[in-house]
Amino acid sequence: MTRGQTPSQTVGPFYAIGLTWPSNELVARDAPGAVELAGTLFDGRGEPIVDGMVEVWDRVGGRWARSRTAPEGRFSFVVAKPDGEDDCAPRLDVYVFARGLLRHQLTRIYFPGEPANDADPVLSALGERERQTLIARRHDAVLLFDITMQGESATVFFAH
Numbered sequence: 001m002t003r004g005q006t007p008s009q010t011v012g013p014f015y016a017i018g019l020t021w022p023s024n025e026l027v028a029r030d031a032p033g034a035v036e037l038a039g040t041l042f043d044g045r046g047e048p049i050v051d052g053m054v055e056v057w058d059r060v061g062g063r064w065a066r067s068r069t070a071p072e073g074r075f076s077f078v079v080a081k082p083d084g085e086d087d088c089a090p091r092l093d094v095y096v097f098a099r100g101l102l103r104h105q106l107t108r109i110y111f112p113g114e115p116a117n118d119a120d121p122v123l124s125a126l127g128e129r130e131r132q133t134l135i136a137r138r139h140d141a142v143l144l145f146d147i148t149m150q151g152e153s154a155t156v157f158f159a160h
Helices: 115-119 128-132
Strands: 035-042 053-058 063-068 074-079 091-097 105-110 137-139 142-144
Touching: 035 053, 053 074, 063 074
Parallel strands: 035 142
Antiparallel strands: 035 074, 053 063, 053 091, 091 105, 137 142
């Protein structure tokens, strides 16, 4: 008897089984510089991805947290702006897990109004539209950062 090859698996949507994480806080809510970071995960049609997961990493501080997307595709974190490293602007690395992906996707969040953004080698290499997909927007006391997986307004993703 010969057996066929098993088809590849996607990275979701079964996060509730083994990928739970008790907190979406990189820093405590009362920590100096703490701010809420919120956004929506969208597919290429502009529809919210309701069964996704977003991880945010502070490479410099060695901290991370994850958030499942809510029924409206929303995710949120409590973060603080990390220090920049070398000649790079302060940023958070973001991994996106969602239905249909064979591998998680990597993007970045840069902070709005950060003077080092102008000299950051990655941001400097991008066109204006692409650059804007990586910079959070300030709305009152919240940083907003939406992620669009594909299409005309797709967020910039990086090989890893």
